[in-house]
Amino acid sequence: MTEFFELLELAAVQRAAFALLLGAVALPIIGVVIIGLDIMPVRFAMMHIALLGIAVGLLTGLDPLLCAVVACGLSGAGLTPLARSRSGLSGAMGLLMSLAIAAALLVLSISGVNASAAFELLWGSILATKTGDVVLLGALAVLVPALFAWRRGQLALLLHDRELAACSGVPVNRLTLVLLVLVAIAIAGAIRLTGALLVDALTLLPALAARRLAQSLTGMAVWAVGIGVVVNLAGFALALLLDQPPGPVLVLLAGAVALAAHFLPERRTPAWQSASSSH
Amino acid sequence: MLVETTGLPVRLAGVSCAHGGRTVVRDVSLDVAAGQRVALTGTNGSGKTTLLRAVLGLHAAARGVIEVGRREARTSADWTRRRREIAWIPQRQAAGRFPLLVDELLASGGAPERARAAAAELGVGELGRQPVHTLSGGQLQRAYLARALGCVEAGAGVLLADEPTAALDFEGQAAVAGLLAGLPVTVMVVTHDRAVVQRCERVFEMAAGALREIT
Numbered sequence: 001m002t003e004f005f006e007l008l009e010l011a012a013v014q015r016a017a018f019a020l021l022l023g024a025v026a027l028p029i030i031g032v033v034i035i036g037l038d039i040m041p042v043r044f045a046m047m048h049i050a051l052l053g054i055a056v057g058l059l060t061g062l063d064p065l066l067c068a069v070v071a072c073g074l075s076g077a078g079l080t081p082l083a084r085s086r087s088g089l090s091g092a093m094g095l096l097m098s099l100a101i102a103a104a105l106l107v108l109s110i111s112g113v114n115a116s117a118a119f120e121l122l123w124g125s126i127l128a129t130k131t132g133d134v135v136l137l138g139a140l141a142v143l144v145p146a147l148f149a150w151r152r153g154q155l156a157l158l159l160h161d162r163e164l165a166a167c168s169g170v171p172v173n174r175l176t177l178v179l180l181v182l183v184a185i186a187i188a189g190a191i192r193l194t195g196a197l198l199v200d201a202l203t204l205l206p207a208l209a210a211r212r213l214a215q216s217l218t219g220m221a222v223w224a225v226g227i228g229v230v231v232n233l234a235g236f237a238l239a240l241l242l243d244q245p246p247g248p249v250l251v252l253l254a255g256a257v258a259l260a261a262h263f264l265p266e267r268r269t270p271a272w273q274s275a276s277s278s279h
Numbered sequence: 280m281l282v283e284t285t286g287l288p289v290r291l292a293g294v295s296c297a298h299g300g301r302t303v304v305r306d307v308s309l310d311v312a313a314g315q316r317v318a319l320t321g322t323n324g325s326g327k328t329t330l331l332r333a334v335l336g337l338h339a340a341a342r343g344v345i346e347v348g349r350r351e352a353r354t355s356a357d358w359t360r361r362r363r364e365i366a367w368i369p370q371r372q373a374a375g376r377f378p379l380l381v382d383e384l385l386a387s388g389g390a391p392e393r394a395r396a397a398a399a400e401l402g403v404g405e406l407g408r409q410p411v412h413t414l415s416g417g418q419l420q421r422a423y424l425a426r427a428l429g430c431v432e433a434g435a436g437v438l439l440a441d442e443p444t445a446a447l448d449f450e451g452q453a454a455v456a457g458l459l460a461g462l463p464v465t466v467m468v469v470t471h472d473r474a475v476v477q478r479c480e481r482v483f484e485m486a487a488g489a490l491r492e493i494t
Contacts, residue, residue: 036377157387160411161381163337167367168361168387215410216378 026140028224031207036159041093059111076184124195205254286465287348287436294343321485365431370441394429416446
């Protein structure tokens with residue numbers, strides 16, 4: 001236990017904990033948006049595109065994570081027209097994932113850089129969190145909740161039904177564009193914390209747990225952020241105590257919470273959820 | 280008693296719509312005067328719903344001229360204005376994947392207070408904090424009707440209603456038929472309900488995508 005408290009005094013550990021705390025404010029709300037827009041495949045595609053961005057960064061000498069954020073942001077914006085229908089994204093995502101990973105491997109091969117540097121980001125390195133990562137997560141921690149508070153009514157309509165939103169004066173295309181760009185940037189920003197492969201721990205799993213507990217969009221967002229804060233801090237502390245990599249520990253803890261929420265008694269499950277699952 | 284109308288005229292000229300290469304609305308032309316009530320009847324799949332959705336711009340593959348208030352919609356801003364001018368009661372009320380409270384649905388019409396008052400009059404005033412998916416079909420239809428009345432209060436000049444009484448009991452059907460007849464807007468209603476048809480000034484029948492006036 002003494003070692004644990006000694007670890008907490010290290011600047012890298014403190015920076016990582018702060019980054020996880022900031023991430024817990026924005027990323028679970030992004031998870032809520034991912035579920036609401038029904039764009040689960042997009043996050044997979046973004047992980048691959050982030051790798052392509054990192055490869056380009058290694059080739060050009062630019063900050064790899066910055067390149068990943070830009071690549072993801074541009075891809076998110078480009079996907080907006082496809083988000084008009086649920087089927088529009090699924091096929092395109094398969095194509096995008098394959099092209100992105102192939103292009104990333106080709107860029108790494110041509111540039112002659114060590115591919116392991118790029119693939120390290122697939123697994124994350126939370127203790128290597130840099131000031132730039134904290135700034136990005138801090139910006140997201142302000143932007144995402146602010147957008148949510150500012151456009152809550154419009155978001156609730158858009159995530160519920162795109163046509164109802166359009167008929168209610170919601171600028172659906174513009175709002176979808178903003179959301180997809182935010183989703184893409186958030187996923188790229190979360191990669192340093194848990195790695196591309198485990199980014200769901202910070203985004204989707206708290207939102208999935210919150211979906212079982214809340215009756216409204218606002219309730220979901222509040223639950224998701226609350227679960228995110230607890231899981232991120234507790235998971236990180238547990239990883240330090242057990243001397244294990246934080247990424248997998250965070251995923252397992254977040255997964256356990258989502259699973260526990262799933263097994264809550266039926267009376268606590270909102271009726272809309274069972275209704276939607278039958279469609 | 281004469282009701283002062285704030286309705287807008289609707290004009291369709293040579294409107295055709297297709298679903299996946301199959302034409303479901305064929306060369307439909309129709310002039311509806313401001314404040315007029317028009318019933319669209321016909322068999323399932325004859326194109327009634329598609330025609331109403333085309334007026335709202337929800338059916339992308341529509342050709343021909345569609346004017347509301349003597350204006351076509353071409354740009355995104357035009358469509359935003361068009362949708363503000365129209366109160367819409369869809370046939371299948373949004374079965375979205377996400378929770379939406381009844382209060383949020385009512386507020387989306389632009390006049391939350393009026394919509395809440397209408398919801399109370401229609402017997403669903405106590406359900407404001409419930410997610411819409413927890414409502415029965417009839418309750419949901421009443422909530423959408425209350426929202427539409429809010430839209431009218433907010434300035435909509437046309438009501439497009441797609442089978443607005445389909446999920447209601449007999450008493451509810453009669454009440455809604457009377458309510459639609461008293462609205463000071465242009466009404467185009469798809470219906471199989473005689474009480475609603477009887478309160479419309481013009482009745483059309485759609486068959487295989489073609490429209491003809493029957494009364």
